[in-house]
Structures are given as structure tokens and as C-alpha cells.
Amino acid sequence: xxxxxxxPKFQVLKTGQSMTLQCAQDMNHEYMSWYRxxxxxxxxxxxxxxxxxxxxxxxxxxxxxxxxxxxxxxxLRLLSAAPSQTSVYFCASSYSTRSTGELFFGxxxxxxVL
Amino acid sequence: AQKITQTQPGMFVQExxxxxxxxxxxxxxxxxxxFWYKQPSSGEMIFLIYQGSxxxxxxxxxxxxxxxxxxxKSANLVISASQLGDSAMYFCAMREDGGYSTLTxxxxxxxxxxx
Numbered sequence: 001x002x003x004x005x006x007x008p009k010f011q012v013l014k015t016g017q018s019m020t021l022q023c024a025q026d027m028n029h030e031y032m033s034w035y036r037x038x039x040x041x042x043x044x045x046x047x048x049x050x051x052x053x054x055x056x057x058x059x060x061x062x063x064x065x066x067x068x069x070x071x072x073x074x075x076l077r078l079l080s081a082a083p084s085q086t087s088v089y090f091c092a093s094s095y096s097t098r099s100t101g102e103l104f105f106g107x108x109x110x111x112x113v114l
Numbered sequence: 115a116q117k118i119t120q121t122q123p124g125m126f127v128q129e130x131x132x133x134x135x136x137x138x139x140x141x142x143x144x145x146x147x148x149f150w151y152k153q154p155s156s157g158e159m160i161f162l163i164y165q166g167s168x169x170x171x172x173x174x175x176x177x178x179x180x181x182x183x184x185x186x187k188s189a190n191l192v193i194s195a196s197q198l199g200d201s202a203m204y205f206c207a208m209r210e211d212g213g214y215s216t217l218t219x220x221x222x223x224x225x226x227x228x229x
Binding site: 033041042058088090092097098101102103105107108 | 118145146147149151157158159161164166167205207209210211215216217218219220221222
């Protein structure tokens with residue numbers, strides 16, 4: 001019963017490097033999203049998707065790219081990492097795109113940009 | 115304006131006592147859902163309880179209940195008979211039906227349960 005799987009769990013990057021955080025879910029959820037969590041800020045939405053081929057920006061999208069080629073996968077790309085992107089990243093999915101569906105979260109990925 | 119406000123950065127409670135974590139929200143959408151999540155020190159996000167805007171009764175899940183006061187736009191979480199394992203960060207969140215309903219979080223309340 002995998003649920004939402006994120007990789008890697010930990011990553012250290014140098015400023016300017018690129019990387020992709022992987023997210024996969026096996027629950028056939030249409031809705032997927034990426035959040036970042038910073039101390040004192042709660043969770044802030046980066047990007048989300050309501051189905052394969054459909055993505056949109058959240059509250060803090062700058063510096064991040066996403067795509068959704070399949071229902072299962074929703075990778076988050078950092079094209080040129082900056083120290084301000086040091087954070088804990090969560091991927092989450094939901095069976096519903098409406099207000100009744102709770103989000104299921106991955107375990108998080110801790111990213112440090114030096 | 116913030117959509118979700120949690121005014122208590124930290125709360126202390128003794129084991130076996132009840133505690134209320136405050137949450138107020140702001141929306142003009144008549145259809146929305148309110149959620150509470152728990153984040154222990156290990157970091158995972160655990161769904162606790164859900165309340166829909168049209169639900170007539172307050173939601174309950176075991177020791178968790180949601181005190182929903184629609185006119186006041188508040189959705190406080192009540193934990194009865196606190197346990198040491200309840201020590202964690204608690205987040206209130208809202209999902210609106212207008213547009214693509216994303217989940218917006220408050221900044222959280224850290225709860226510490228003492229023996």
C-alpha cells in the first residue's frame with residue numbers, strides 16, 4: 001500500500017544546479033500538488049494538477065517547473081537552485097478536485113541549497 | 115488577507131486534559147471544506163478530521179472533534195483526553211469549490227502535552 005511516494009528524501013545542491021523531485025501515487029488520484037514548508041510559514045502551494053496534461057501555478061511558483069504526463073507521476077523541477085529554495089517539499093494527492101477530498105501526503109523531501 | 119488564521123503559535127496541556135486549537139477562515143465561497151492535519155516531529159502529514167460547509171453536525175473522529183461555527187467562520191479542533199503522543203504541530207486548512215479547489219493552510223499551532 002504505497003500511497004504517495006517522494007524521492008529523494010534528502011538532497012543537497014549547490015546554487016545554480018538543477019534537480020527533479022519525483023512524486024508518484026498509486027491511488028489513481030486526479031489531483032496532485034506540491035507544497036513547500038518553511039519555519040513559521042505553514043505549507044505553501046507551489047504547483048498543482050487536476051489531471052494528466054493540466055497544471056497550474058499556486059502561491060509560490062517562481063523557480064519551479066512541473067509537468068503531468070501520466071495520472072501517477074507529478075515531478076517538480078528546480079532549473080537553477082537558489083538558497084531561498086532550501087525547504088521541505090511535500091507532494092500530495094486527492095481523489096477529488098472538489099472541497100470534500102482530503103489530501104494524502106508523501107513523507108517529504110528535505111532540500112538544502114548551498 | 116489570510117484565508118486561514120491560527121492565532122496560537124504554541125499550546126501546552128497536561129495529559130488527560132482536553133485542549134482546543136483555534137482556527138478562523140475567510141471565504142466568500144458557499145461551498146468549502148475544512149481540514150485538520152497533524153505533523154509529528156517525524157515530519158509526515160496526518161489527516162485528522164474534515165468538516166463540510168453544508169454539514170449540519172460537527173465532525174468527530176475518535177478523540178478529535180471539530181467545533182464548527184459557520185457564522186463566526188471558525189473551525190476549532192478539540193482534542194479530548196490528551197496523550198503524550200498528541201505532541202505535534204497542528205495545521206488547519208481549507209479547500210473551496212470555486213475554481214480548482216486547492217488546499218490552503220494556516221501557519222500551524224505547536225501542541226505540547228506534559229505528563
